[in-house]
Amino acid sequence: MAPQDEDIPTTYPDPIHIGVIGGTGLDHLPHFRKAAVLHISTPWGLPSSPITILEHPSPSTGKAIPIAFLARHGPHHELTPSEIPVRANIAALRKIGVRCIIAFSAAGSLAEEVKPRDFVVPDQCIDRTKGIRPHTFFEDGFVLHVPFADPFDGKVGDVVRKCGHSLEGEGVVLHDKGTVVVMEGPQFSTRAESRMYRSWGGTVINMSTLPEAKLAAEAEIAYQVILMSTDYDCWHDSGDVTVEMVMGHMRANALNARRFIAAVLDELSKEEHAHLVRATHLAGARKFGISTYTAGRSEKALEKLGWLFEGYF
Ligand SMILES: CSC[C@H]1O[C@H](OP(=O)(O)O)[C@H](O)[C@@H]1O
């Protein structure tokens, strides 16, 4: 019998390097053993939901590998994309050791060849959020600028692509590249906006990949989102996008989405990816690039950043 949540530990003894952020239609991962549920409070507030620690046997060693799962919109999808406490989400994941995030998101297609239920592993994004979402850890007396030319981690992206291709022929269709336009919601785009995003080279559109990817970059976390196309957005003559349409495709393809994520977790749990999931290629990068002189750094900022980047500043 599955244990009830109240019987599950609220602490976990080891650092957890791999995180999964689930989105619309993917608010939990069944078929994994629930080892703990963590309630983490951060200097940026509470995350969207408690963090569930799932254990996954490593295919190379058989050892249980912990995975941290977070439901982006809250346990009951009560947060709009603009209300998601993204800084708290990323800070809480980093605090428990996460250095590699696989995010999952429903997206509208802006390209004829990306059909509903296809998957896209994007390599670029365009920010159309409107500056109303808190989107940096470095403010209030501590200025630090982070490179963001390639918003997703190429090494993790390659692992994800390889896993997606291994499922081809079993109902998974994968597009290896693409530009995701991230818009402010909760309303969907107008037809004029949708056509404009196509003219900009957008492949897919959603409401949540930013600032998530930006904050992960600031936190030295290797981040890759997997997008599942759930509609053709409104530029297409197949009908305007509705939540029913999105959820219908999401439900119909949920099994493939879960198989895709499970394949990625299987792969990342192998010993050969031990450095990648610890993001050793990013570790320590935030010790550099600080613009604020020592005398100008505020106590408040230093306290918050000290919690997140222990021993850095
Ligand atoms: C319910 S349709 C709009 C909604 O779907 C996507 O959610 P998520 O990225 O969390 O899967 C999109 O970004 C919007 O938030």
Ligand SMILES: Nc1ncnc2[nH]cnc12
């Ligand atoms: N067409 C669309 N626009 C924005 N976000 C979405 N999420 C799913 N479909 C979407």
